[in-house]
Amino acid sequence: MSALNAKLAAALASRDARNIRRRLPDPSSAASPPYTDFSSNDYLSLAASPLLRARLLAALAAAPDALGSGGSRLLVNGAQHTALEDRLRTFFAADAALLFNSGFDANAGFFACVPQPGDILLADEHIHASVHDGARASRLPPPARRTFAHNDLRALRTELLRARADLPAGASVFVAVESVYSMDGTLAPLADIVHITETLFPHRNALLVVDEAHATGIYGPCGRGLVASLRLERRVFARLHTFGKALASSGAVVLTSPLVRDYLLNFARPLIYTTALANTSIVAASCAFDLLQDGTASALAETLHAITAYLLSRLRTALARIPPHILRLPPHLSSPTTKQTPAQTHPPAPIVPLLTPLARPLSAHLRTRGMNARPISWPTVPKGADRVRVCVQARTSRADVDRLVEALSVWAEGVVRAEGQALGVECKL
Ligand SMILES: Cc1ncc(COP(=O)(O)O)c(C=O)c1O
Missing domain, CATH: 3.40.640.10 (Type I PLP-dependent aspartate aminotransferase-like (Major domain))
Known part of the structure; x- marks a missing residue:
């Protein structure tokens, strides 16, 4: 291996070792069916708009x-x-x-x-x-x-x-x-x-x-x-x-x-x-x-804000049962009364970070259940702030959200059980 190649390979291996190596997503995990898209920035679902x-x-x-x-x-x-x-x-x-x-x-x-x-x-x-x-x-x-x-x-x-x-x-x-x-x-x-x-x-x-x-x-x-x-x-x-x-x-x-x-x-x-x-x-x-x-996008934005609100309310209920060291919302989303500033009355953004040190396993679990939400780690976000970033779109349905929240709960239950087994005690949510 040339000296340059050895250095490049060492840098990639170092990322592998730290579990932060970037790779292109598997094309089969694209936003289109069978995977539900909780990843793209196509917030208004215009990329799929027949109009x-x-x-x-x-x-x-x-x-x-x-x-x-x-x-x-x-x-x-x-x-x-x-x-x-x-x-x-x-x-x-x-x-x-x-x-x-x-x-x-x-x-x-x-x-x-x-x-x-x-x-x-x-x-x-x-x-x-x-x-x-x-x-x-x-x-x-x-x-x-x-x-x-x-x-x-x-x-x-x-x-x-x-x-x-x-x-x-x-x-x-x-x-x-x-x-x-x-x-x-x-x-x-x-x-x-x-x-x-x-x-x-x-x-x-x-x-x-x-x-x-x-x-x-x-x-x-x-x-x-x-x-x-x-x-x-x-x-x-x-x-x-x-x-x-x-x-x-x-x-x-x-x-x-x-x-x-x-x-x-x-x-x-x-x-x-x-x-x-x-x-x-x-x-x-x-x-x-x-x-x-012509106002088409405003109607889609309304739909987007409504489904975002539904996701947040379902998440708040589900995550209340899950230990925060496993999975939590950031402070600005954890309560419906948290406002950005008193002067702001805008609806929450369709970007919902699910904070977890196990972002990759969680993302992989969601994929096994037909959902695509990407893990994000350092250096894209600060160290210790790993997350699965969930993005919703105007075409995200309530049933999609329900499936996501159910999958998160099942996953968290498994993590809690595994933590308990490691400690020799039985743990359940
Ligand atoms: C806040 C912000 N600014 C700029 C960009 C870059 O925009 P583009 O994707 O058009 O290069 C991005 C996209 O990743 C972004 O998130």
Whole structure:
């Protein structure tokens, strides 16, 4: 084995030993039958929507260009791309919109180039990896790239005060948050974040960037996200909406000012040095936005919120009998009265983490019963926070939820029994 191969193999073996080796899911465990999908981010079930499929096929047949884009946005005539940007600028009540090939590219591109030397980045500790990757490639040295405790307003305030003291004249602080966090399903207390930021930085040099990847389509009027729901559009520096989750397409849009848009066009490398989204994706995203605009998605979002509420109520009852060291909900979901912040009245996200040190065995057990819910371990989540992440979709039925809760109870009973046997005592739930 070559020296390089030996090192690569050792790194993989080390992951094997720690039970954290990543593998592609078995194609037979895809979201489609016979497995019930408790895993995908297809929250509105649009990927399986006959209506969207029919609309897409008709729109592709009528589109002036239906296939690839032919090159970088900067080199080819992206008439359909520009038309979608114009539409999204209006739909989201923004001053400017710029497409990226993915949410990852958008975050990586934005955070790599927009913060200037002397600026400080404050990110929620649970922010997506793409923000960290962008920040690492930026001109901010490590001490200027800081995090604050997840959704903790006091910690944010402390870090903002520290940043204010450290900030050179003429510099800015970027505050990066997600409106819905992908691993925990927590919602950011956006109104409070805006308030604290504006109070401590009255000269408006603290700039909020909100990643709405998991809120797009499911929160806010016509699925326009939490920023729109709270009418904070004018108080946020930039927003990211992605098309690959609830919209069943791919790509992303950054909503910001015309100046920042122009700057990104000149300096965001993941935008400049890549082939623009294929026209197919533009048409697909446009068809999904039709469903947002005509209210179809709002009805699906209502269904989604209702089935999420049903899942949570069934889980709370079932988990009350299960020792929390085996399986539990996180604090923000463990009681129906737990609100994100007093100011927030949004329904819980369709992302439900089931915390357990036995995430892989639990996921495997669910698969034997025809359900697909993926285990998530470090480094995707902090050490000790392993979970099976359950995502529900608009087409998840009450019977699906009942089967899931029953399977969890049976599994937990087995674990309790095995723990008892190891101790030489009989244990039952
Ligand atoms: C919060 C968040 N932002 C950005 C992304 C990246 O978006 P995309 O899948 O379009 O690259 C993801 C997806 O994993 C995400 O969860």
